[in-house]
Amino acid sequence: MSSTEATAEMQSEQLGRDTVVHALLDALFTHLLRDIAVQRATQGAGFSHAVRDPHIRRAVSLMHEDCARDWSLETLARAVGMSRSVLAERFREAMNDTPLAYLRTVRLQRAMRLLAESTSTLEQIATMVGYTDAFAFSKAFKRAVGQSPGEYRRERAAEERSGLRFPAADAIGR
Structure with a gap:
């Protein structure tokens, strides 16, 4: 489909227009991501x-x-x-x-999302992300993030109430 046809589709009032436009945008986005991945792959690690x-x-x-x-x-x-x-x-x-350092990052990112979006206890979150107990989890979290899980959760909740961030903002890039 040419850019002229895509533009015409976006401006049309035909049945299914929104579905077609969303599919085109998804395809375009996927191609852009693919191009970026190819370009960055030649630039080193990541x-x-x-x-x-x-x-x-x-x-x-x-x-x-x-x-x-x-x-x-x-x-x-x-x-x-x-x-x-x-x-x-x-x-x-x-x-x-290293693989295990990367795993630690994945665990802490998931924990950050759970702290911001759930009411699970620290013990539950610790288990969900692979820590043996809340103490080990809290220690690792504070060392990596610079604040305790409880402080992080309270800060995210305050931001949510004040409207300073969108609910899904922490999920970007994951």
Whole structure:
């Protein structure tokens, strides 16, 4: 479809116009993301570089799908069909981080979202994101974020009440 046809579709009043326009925008967005990933993959380490390696992409996906699992380098390597040393080396090259440090980041990002969007207790959130207890979770959270989980939750709730942020703002980039 040409840009002229796309413009005509957006301006038309035909049945199904909104569906067609949304589908076109989805396709355009996907192509743009693909182009950005290709461009960035040549610039060094990072997520766009990692998705080009099927083993690293699978490791990243597994951590995102089940961050609460008791992952070790051994279990992750076995799950993606690699040795520990090869996984560690290729992951570091692709992501500029170790697999377990990346897992910690995934866990804390998920925890931040749960703190902002749920009423789950700290103990429940700790379990949901792979920590053995609320104390270990709180310690890791404060070290990474700079404030306790309770402070973070109260601050997000205050921002929500004041209208300073959109409800889904924390989900951007995840």
